[in-house]
Amino acid sequence: MAILERIHLAIIRAVDQHGSLTAAAEQLHLTQSALSHTVRKLEDQLGVAIWRREGRSLQPTQAGEYLLAVANRLVPQLAHAEERLKQFALGExxxxxxxxxxxxxxxxxxxxxxxxxxxxxxxxxxxxxxxxxxxxxxxxxxxxxxxxxxxxxxxxxxxxxxxFDYEQVLVVGPGHPLRDVAHAKPEHLIEETLITYPVSIDRLDIYTQFLMPAGIRPKRHKPIETTDIMLQMVASGRGVAALPRWLAEEYAAKLDVAAVRLGRHGIAKQxxxxxxxxxxxxxxxxxxxxxxxxxxxxxxxxx
Missing domain, CATH: 3.40.190.10 (Periplasmic binding protein-like II)
Structure with missing residues (x-):
């Protein structure tokens, strides 16, 4: 009867992460021959192959894919449990x-x-x-x-x-026509370049809660990863951005940007x-x- 051990799961994860038996053996501090022997013995006991060779790379079989999913779930849990027990023992x-x-x-x-x-x-x-x-x-x-x-x-x-409660707002630069309006409407963004973080549209509130219900898209959508660059772009008149009000107001102290409510009632978030x-x-x-x-x-x- 085959016994599935932690080392088997660790090997399967390491091969998937590093792409070869050699690299996996190095990460696990094993010789390649010892690792190969362990895998062969497991495959013999299970009666099923875990990998198939395609050129120079190893690809998991259906059984291998299943074991990889189990390994990805269990190995981090075991490591976490061991670390917590060690902390208990040391009073940390x-x-x-x-x-x-x-x-x-x-x-x-x-x-x-x-x-x-x-x-x-x-x-x-x-x-x-x-x-x-x-x-x-x-x-x-x-x-x-x-x-x-x-x-x-x-x-x-x-x-x-x-x-933490906050309001999602539109951030505009100096001289922007929306700067002094009571609230922005979806149609106001038809000719705008909208700057957002690089997140899928279905996870951006300005789309899901403001633009899409009105059937409107901005003229251009520009993803930018860093808040500083995003607001520098807004301050230089290169577009408008969607951000939490508290963050927009913090930057307003050093950049000429202003927060505008999205819709009459705003977009409340937590x-x-x-x-x-x-x-x-x-x-x-x-x-x-x-x-x-x-x-x-x-x-x-x-x-």
Missing amino acids: SGALRIGMECHPCYQWLLKIVSPYLASWPTVDVDVKQKFQFGGIGALFGYEIDMLVTPDPLFKPGLRFVPV IFLGIRETDADIDYIGAFIQLARAHQEHTRKTT
Whole structure:
């Protein structure tokens, strides 16, 4: 009877990530012959091939694809469990890996991380903006411990907590005809260059909640990754942008830009922190959520 061991799953992941048995063996600190022997023995016991050779590369068979999916799910969970147990044994707190699913949220996050690190000197913070399986998959796959997102996807096993309210607005430059209007209408953007972060249109609120319901698209859509460059473009009259009001107002202090409400009632949004239900009682994760909510209350009182 075949026994599927952790080393088998680690090998399958390593070959997929590095493309060859040689590179996988090096990453796992094994000789190539030892790795090949382990794989052959497993295939003999299972009675099915895991890879097929295509030229110089290895491609997973149907069985290999299935084992790779299992490995991608289980290996990070086992590593996370071992790390947590090690921390318990040493009396340490651990590391908080935060995933970002919205570009402007990064500036908001910086306001929380600084006091958090001061309050929790034994906890390291890491921020990830690219995930192998998307934000929700990264949480389930233990790539991250917390997801910052304005668009939560409620699923069993996950908990999302709203921590910050904001308004999505249109940002315009000096002399722009919309600068002094009470609110922008979808038709105002027909002849505009709309600058956004490089996110699919179905995840951009200015499209889904403002333009698309009116059947309107801007003359040009220009994705830009960094907030600084985006607003420099707006300030130089190269287009208009969609951003949170608080971020637009921060930049208005150093650039000649102004925030304009989108529609009569505006577009109200929230930033959510998503965690795994099983991590809800971890003290340093709960402390981060509490600090984020306290920051929201402080912002309300000072504005």
